[in-house]
Amino acid sequence: MNKSFKLSSEQFKTVFAGLSEHYCIVGPKRFAGLGRFSDTDLIRYAPLTSIDELELAEKSCFSPKDLVFPPDETLFYFNGQQFSEAALPDNLEIIVLLRPCDINGIDRLDRMFMKNADVIDPYYQRRRSRLHFFMIECRESFENCFCVSMNANRSDNYAAALRFGKDGVEAEVASDKFLETFAVNGSVFEFKPEFVSENQIKVELPKVETMPPEIFTDKLWEEYDSRCISCGRCNTSCVTCSCFTTRDLFYGDSRTCGERRRVWDGCHLDGFCDMAGGHTFRKNKGERMRFKTFHKIYDYRKRFGVDMCVGCGRCDDVCPEYISFSNCINKLSARLKEGAE
Amino acid sequence: MSAQTTANPYLPFVTKIIAVKAETESEFTLTVQAVCSITPGQFFQVSLPRIGEAPISVSNYGSDWIQFTIRAVGKLTGAIQNLKTGENLFIRGPYGTGFPVDRFKNSRLVIVAGGSGVAPVRPLVDQVVNGQLPVKSLDLIAGFKNRASIIFTDDLVQWQQKSNLTLTIDKQEEGWDGATGLVTEHIRKLRFDTFDDLQVIVVGPPVMMKFATAEFRMLQVPAERIWVSFERLMSCGLGKCGHCKIDYTYVCVDGPVLNYSYAANLID
Amino acid sequence: MSLDLNRKKVTKNAYRITKRRNYTALRVRVPGGHLNAAQLSIIAGLAETFGDGTLHVTARQGFEIPNIPFERMSEVNAALKPLLAELQLRHGVQIDNIDAGYPGAGMRNISACVGNRICPFANADTTALAQRLEGMLYPNDLHVKIAVTGCPNDCVKVHLQDFGIVAICEPEYHYDDCIGCEACVKACERKVTGALTMQNGKVYRDERRCIGCGECVLSCPTAAWTRRPGRLYRVLIMGRTGKRNPRLAMPFLDRVSEDVVCQLIKNTLPYAERHRLKCIPKEHIGYIVDRTGLDVFKEEALTGIEFNPGARIAKTIQWPGYNTLNDANFKLISK
Numbered sequence: 001m002n003k004s005f006k007l008s009s010e011q012f013k014t015v016f017a018g019l020s021e022h023y024c025i026v027g028p029k030r031f032a033g034l035g036r037f038s039d040t041d042l043i044r045y046a047p048l049t050s051i052d053e054l055e056l057a058e059k060s061c062f063s064p065k066d067l068v069f070p071p072d073e074t075l076f077y078f079n080g081q082q083f084s085e086a087a088l089p090d091n092l093e094i095i096v097l098l099r100p101c102d103i104n105g106i107d108r109l110d111r112m113f114m115k116n117a118d119v120i121d122p123y124y125q126r127r128r129s130r131l132h133f134f135m136i137e138c139r140e141s142f143e144n145c146f147c148v149s150m151n152a153n154r155s156d157n158y159a160a161a162l163r164f165g166k167d168g169v170e171a172e173v174a175s176d177k178f179l180e181t182f183a184v185n186g187s188v189f190e191f192k193p194e195f196v197s198e199n200q201i202k203v204e205l206p207k208v209e210t211m212p213p214e215i216f217t218d219k220l221w222e223e224y225d226s227r228c229i230s231c232g233r234c235n236t237s238c239v240t241c242s243c244f245t246t247r248d249l250f251y252g253d254s255r256t257c258g259e260r261r262r263v264w265d266g267c268h269l270d271g272f273c274d275m276a277g278g279h280t281f282r283k284n285k286g287e288r289m290r291f292k293t294f295h296k297i298y299d300y301r302k303r304f305g306v307d308m309c310v311g312c313g314r315c316d317d318v319c320p321e322y323i324s325f326s327n328c329i330n331k332l333s334a335r336l337k338e339g340a341e
Numbered sequence: 342m343s344a345q346t347t348a349n350p351y352l353p354f355v356t357k358i359i360a361v362k363a364e365t366e367s368e369f370t371l372t373v374q375a376v377c378s379i380t381p382g383q384f385f386q387v388s389l390p391r392i393g394e395a396p397i398s399v400s401n402y403g404s405d406w407i408q409f410t411i412r413a414v415g416k417l418t419g420a421i422q423n424l425k426t427g428e429n430l431f432i433r434g435p436y437g438t439g440f441p442v443d444r445f446k447n448s449r450l451v452i453v454a455g456g457s458g459v460a461p462v463r464p465l466v467d468q469v470v471n472g473q474l475p476v477k478s479l480d481l482i483a484g485f486k487n488r489a490s491i492i493f494t495d496d497l498v499q500w501q502q503k504s505n506l507t508l509t510i511d512k513q514e515e516g517w518d519g520a521t522g523l524v525t526e527h528i529r530k531l532r533f534d535t536f537d538d539l540q541v542i543v544v545g546p547p548v549m550m551k552f553a554t555a556e557f558r559m560l561q562v563p564a565e566r567i568w569v570s571f572e573r574l575m576s577c578g579l580g581k582c583g584h585c586k587i588d589y590t591y592v593c594v595d596g597p598v599l600n601y602s603y604a605a606n607l608i609d
Numbered sequence: 610m611s612l613d614l615n616r617k618k619v620t621k622n623a624y625r626i627t628k629r630r631n632y633t634a635l636r637v638r639v640p641g642g643h644l645n646a647a648q649l650s651i652i653a654g655l656a657e658t659f660g661d662g663t664l665h666v667t668a669r670q671g672f673e674i675p676n677i678p679f680e681r682m683s684e685v686n687a688a689l690k691p692l693l694a695e696l697q698l699r700h701g702v703q704i705d706n707i708d709a710g711y712p713g714a715g716m717r718n719i720s721a722c723v724g725n726r727i728c729p730f731a732n733a734d735t736t737a738l739a740q741r742l743e744g745m746l747y748p749n750d751l752h753v754k755i756a757v758t759g760c761p762n763d764c765v766k767v768h769l770q771d772f773g774i775v776a777i778c779e780p781e782y783h784y785d786d787c788i789g790c791e792a793c794v795k796a797c798e799r800k801v802t803g804a805l806t807m808q809n810g811k812v813y814r815d816e817r818r819c820i821g822c823g824e825c826v827l828s829c830p831t832a833a834w835t836r837r838p839g840r841l842y843r844v845l846i847m848g849r850t851g852k853r854n855p856r857l858a859m860p861f862l863d864r865v866s867e868d869v870v871c872q873l874i875k876n877t878l879p880y881a882e883r884h885r886l887k888c889i890p891k892e893h894i895g896y897i898v899d900r901t902g903l904d905v906f907k908e909e910a911l912t913g914i915e916f917n918p919g920a921r922i923a924k925t926i927q928w929p930g931y932n933t934l935n936d937a938n939f940k941l942i943s944k
Binding site: 075076078081083085112113116117119121122123213216217242243244245246247248249250255256258260262265267272273274275276277278279281282287291294295299300302303 | 349350351352353355388390391392393394395412414415417418429546547572573574576577579580581582583584586588589591593594595606608609
């Protein structure tokens, strides 16, 4: 049975301080002046030293996925014929403060890294297993959000759900692990998190079991040939993009020592489908847009029974060329309807 | 989270190179010492620490050895080309779904392979030729760009005796008295009275596969009787890295060998 | 009654002698080239009421209102009051008598590119710096040209100024966030100086090649490059057009703070006053530095400046330019 509590700001600070002793608490944090443009801020997931650092007013530019899938991760070290698996730098359990869309986003990553082909990715698993979700209640959309259309606006997958108000926090605690600190510091209270029920941006998902082959080469994609600059921001900001490439590096002048790493890759980036010998699949940016779109809202569902995209809208937030993914989905659906008629 | 501990599948194991054979100027076959249970058509992630890793199909194997036939086209394959007998090669695998060998038993088997596409079918052809895999007949069309790019010359001599082999090069060259023309031209010459026990394998570069499969379809060969093997960029072989995904198919785990009735609908 | 003018006073009041006898033109200051639309209406009103209803947009981002009768100067000065009040109140310019028109015309209008209020490439709010300098330096009688540009692309052409201020970015690399996509390397190679190279899948920056434009920050899809907090500038000095020896301004200070920039220019005023040729009405700062030499300028203009850590100074400067007296290089091509 979940229990819920009400805490004053001061009481919640005590909870935060207590949890900080045993957990690394991560949440969206504002970094002044570190934005892409001068005198702009960057909001990204980072360890919080105080709850005051939690950024609630604006959407983060990057998702919390790097907690389970860092941009650059050493897989193993090699020394001659010896390979040794890279250890995690610490054993800290992590509490991450995140919204329902991102909880659902991490669920999509779970399916890729833990379920696909019945292979458990050990690097993902070890990071994932130390993560505890503290859900930030999200009752209003930010710009470009379309989580409701993607059915990713709700989640009950959390250790605790928090409503941050002016004079304190209301919390529903689902995990016994955290019950005590809330019970000791707060007072019992009826609270159940609410979820945004309508976004300004709505997408209509294609209602087809199988994409007709002609839609793959439809002129719908052509505009993206010239519009997309393959900068990869849609991929890096996406909570569900999980592609990576491996890369070896070596130490100084050593002939035998080095490491193999994996780094984020993205289907919009050049080189993503280059074959040794020169052949490239999806040379055109429009084909890449089609590949991404289908993965996010069509073929992932065929494999895992749920759409990959969670409608966080970060890709639309960051595209320097103002390419809107939500609009693209709607264009696709409209085109499929036209074709069906 | 359900935590199930497994051995780290990303860690390669070391193998010793026991033979190196140059096939052409840029292609070579390495034999490494390793004991593995392999199905023809499967591949390994082959690597040299410091340089990188790439998927390479098994070009033959025995109880304690594996062969890889590699074309030196990049940094990694170029570095592997410089390896000598006694040196180490690092591999992990085998990965992917190989050929459905059982289905080929007692079939009339047609194999069309282009260029380095001969490598993944070589273990299968060997099994037929040495009687391990009984078939009613084997038609083998092996196409190469030119005389200089022909690989497995010794095997081809052997295969010629035990199968109906058409060895073709794209254009006539001086001193060549064999067949010429693209593989499609030779597929066109095949005659099928019935498709009952027919099985067709097509492996090669993307363009060759596209036209070769189309040719078989024009000959009314049912798509279900055609098998293809895809080659894609891969970073893991485990269905994680995303590079080899086509539609909802991951070539590394669902393939590389796919039935054409399925593969025909896959658009990159 | 005949017009009896003190030409020097009139000029200092920002009115100029024009071709047309008895008529003047007023130069209106627009520090940073940015103004409120309401001010623009006032300027338009001045042209309509006192001039011929036309306005000239100057090369330095000010306005010149032509065809004003000299005899209406005091009326114009009274009507100018709201513009002067803006300088006084918003930018902190010291104006003793706000009813008497512009108190000086030596230092030209400080121009600036649009800066980071608008431009994504800009490393600083150039408008704000131009306005700060205006408040600090104006009025003064030194013939000096100052401009501020937001990045080394130099859209406002600080290379032709006595003081050309370039806002720069000190890129900071976050190793763990870099995915080795090479976007920054390509951007720097194609558009800038090729200061970035890939080594072992990561990016290395050659500090000697980096000009601080910020392209790497702009191109990075993972925010592995960010701007080091705190604004830094490069100051180019003593570029000029002019009839004798047009030349490009050259880097003098690099990676200096805004305070250093301001103090440098402030110190230049007494330096110029000490060394200027008294026999001519006004001597352009560039020629004063030519005469005293860079070392004297350095010694006096840098007096009392507290440099920020990391600040750098040019050891020597050779200005690229040419003497206009180069007839020997010309031959007749058509008779």
